[in-house]
Amino acid sequence: MGKHLKNREIGKGLSQRKDGRYTARFVTCAGHRKQKYFDTIVQARNWLQDARYHDKHDTVIAPFDLAADSILNDDEDVPVLSDMTVDEWFDFWTKHIIPDLRSNTIRNYRDRYRFNIQPVIGKLKVRDVRPLHCKKILLNMDEDYAGSTIKQTYITMGTMFKAALMNSLIDKHPMDGIRYTKQPKSMSDIRFLTVEEQDKFIETAKRSHNYNQYMLILETGIRTGELVGLTWDSVDLKNRTITIDKSLEYRHSRGTWEAGPPKTPAGYRTLPLTSKAYSILLKLYNAKEMRKESESLDTQLEFKDRITGEIRTLDMRNLVFLSNRTGTPVKNSSYDTHLYKLCEEAGIKPISMHVLRHTYATRAIERGVSPKALQKLLGHASLQVTMDTYVHVTDDSKLLAVRQFEGRNLNTNSKNGVNGVRTSEKMV
Numbered sequence: 001m002g003k004h005l006k007n008r009e010i011g012k013g014l015s016q017r018k019d020g021r022y023t024a025r026f027v028t029c030a031g032h033r034k035q036k037y038f039d040t041i042v043q044a045r046n047w048l049q050d051a052r053y054h055d056k057h058d059t060v061i062a063p064f065d066l067a068a069d070s071i072l073n074d075d076e077d078v079p080v081l082s083d084m085t086v087d088e089w090f091d092f093w094t095k096h097i098i099p100d101l102r103s104n105t106i107r108n109y110r111d112r113y114r115f116n117i118q119p120v121i122g123k124l125k126v127r128d129v130r131p132l133h134c135k136k137i138l139l140n141m142d143e144d145y146a147g148s149t150i151k152q153t154y155i156t157m158g159t160m161f162k163a164a165l166m167n168s169l170i171d172k173h174p175m176d177g178i179r180y181t182k183q184p185k186s187m188s189d190i191r192f193l194t195v196e197e198q199d200k201f202i203e204t205a206k207r208s209h210n211y212n213q214y215m216l217i218l219e220t221g222i223r224t225g226e227l228v229g230l231t232w233d234s235v236d237l238k239n240r241t242i243t244i245d246k247s248l249e250y251r252h253s254r255g256t257w258e259a260g261p262p263k264t265p266a267g268y269r270t271l272p273l274t275s276k277a278y279s280i281l282l283k284l285y286n287a288k289e290m291r292k293e294s295e296s297l298d299t300q301l302e303f304k305d306r307i308t309g310e311i312r313t314l315d316m317r318n319l320v321f322l323s324n325r326t327g328t329p330v331k332n333s334s335y336d337t338h339l340y341k342l343c344e345e346a347g348i349k350p351i352s353m354h355v356l357r358h359t360y361a362t363r364a365i366e367r368g369v370s371p372k373a374l375q376k377l378l379g380h381a382s383l384q385v386t387m388d389t390y391v392h393v394t395d396d397s398k399l400l401a402v403r404q405f406e407g408r409n410l411n412t413n414s415k416n417g418v419n420g421v422r423t424s425e426k427m428v
Contacts, residue, residue: 010041011384013048024048050158086129087122089164097163100304103251103258109160112153116141126164129174138180147182154180190389192358197348204346209324210338212280214356219277221360221378224332224353225249226267229259231318232288235281240273242281244379246303246314250331257299257329259314261306267379268307284320292327293317361389 010016013026017037022044025035034051038044084092090113094106120137121129134157141150158175165173193201198218205211213227222230222244229248236242245268251258262268273281297316305312316329323330336352343350357378364374375386 011045011387012382014041014044016041024051026052050155084126084169085122086124086126087118089126089169090118090122090160093160093163098159102263103260104249108152109156112149112156113160116145116153117157126161126169129161129170131174131176131178134175134178138178142182145182147180150180150182154178190358191349191351191355192362193348193351193355195363197346198359198363200346200348201342201351204342208338208342210330210335212284213321213330213335214339216277216280217353217356218360219274219280220271221357221364222271223247223263223267223357223379224335225260226262228319228321228329228332229314230320231315232285232320233318235285235320237278237282237285240278241270242273242277243270244268245305246312248301248314248319248329250329250333252333257301257316259301259303261303262379264379264381265306266375266381269376269379271377281320291322292324293322294327296328297322361386 013024015023017023022038022041024044024047027033036047117137121133138150161173161175164170205214225247226244229246234243244262246259247262248259299316300313302311302313319329340350371386372383375383380386
């Protein structure tokens with residue numbers, strides 16, 4: 001963990017020099033060391049995050065015969081490299097260079113390209129794209145889009161053009177020197193339920209057909225896709241644990257369910273169950289022979305294990321959570337829609353499923369769970385993600401901290417006195 005001059009931890013890969021500037025460094029997938037200096041810690045963190053992301057996603061070279069300036073395949077409609085438009089390159093890039101990325105990531109790339117990038121540069125030749133075009137795309141989004149969405153667009157262009165540079169379509173990256181001006185929300189702005197809101201939500205959710213699902217997230221912090229994809233072979237009632245090793249999501253564009261691995265290798269984890277989580281799963285297990293099951297569950301979905309590389313299957317009939325009405329899995333988006341209605345009934349601001357995960361993490365920090373332990377429970381790839389995202393101070397936790405501080409002082413005072421004066425002596 002990097003050190004600040006005042007000996008405070010500032011994150012892995014970051015450190016402060018004697019002249020006050022900050023150093024950001026990391027080792028690439030190829031084993032090369034990358035390092036850069038910045039005036040502020042925010043600049044250093046932004047560069048480090050972007051550099052690691054680009055390194056992780058842009059290490060694949062397309063199957064080009066560069067000497068012949070042609071693509072080695074049988075598709076006669078694909079133009080030579082030097083004549084490729086951005087539309088043609090984006091299509092080739094998603095189909096042949098990054099097809100192994102998580103489907104969510106590719107979907108985000110496609111959305112940002114379709115809605116923001118394509119209208120500005122889609123018809124241009126890749127070689128003709130200039131920094132001013134890229135800057136225009138980002139500026140066009142400032143008024144109507146959140147900072148996080150603008151950052152996704154920035155990353156999409158950056159990774160797409162880096163692959164073009166690596167494959168000699170262009171001589172210089174058109175994003176060099178370009179930054180987005182509207183920043184994503186700070187971590188302190190992340191939405192979570194206060195203790196009072198959580199109590200109101202739970203009381204209202206007791207009348208909901210999705211009560212068990214909502215409570216399991218509040219008790220374990222698992223992601224929505226991990227909840228939907230949880231199967232009984234991953235539930236160990238004897239040892240009171242669940243194993244997270246897959247996820248399930250409904251693809252509206254295809255009208256099909258799609259299984260996949262956890263978000264990152266760190267997402268593979270075995271979680272001890274709280275008493276509440278255990279009672280929920282035990283009750284469901286005892287009633288699973290009587291639940292409604294659709295004929296469509298006679299399906300096994302294949303996916304590639306992120307760690308072993310093996311092809312695994314998810315048995316739909318073995319899923320823990322099914323809709324009481326249809327006997328099929330509940331779609332990810334349906335949970336959010338239902339949550340909005342519950343929040344309105346409970347008299348609290350609307351939330352999404354991911355807010356329940358944020359709430360679990362916030363309660364864990366408030367109750368003294370260490371960030372390192374929380375990282376493992378949440379399946380975060382790095383401790384820095386956990387620290388940046390969840391170590392915020394709520395009003396409730398500040399009050400608790402003051403009471404704990406006051407309590408320790410009183411205990412210390414009663415034993416040793418204050419400033420050398422015993423507590424049994426009268427203090428004026």
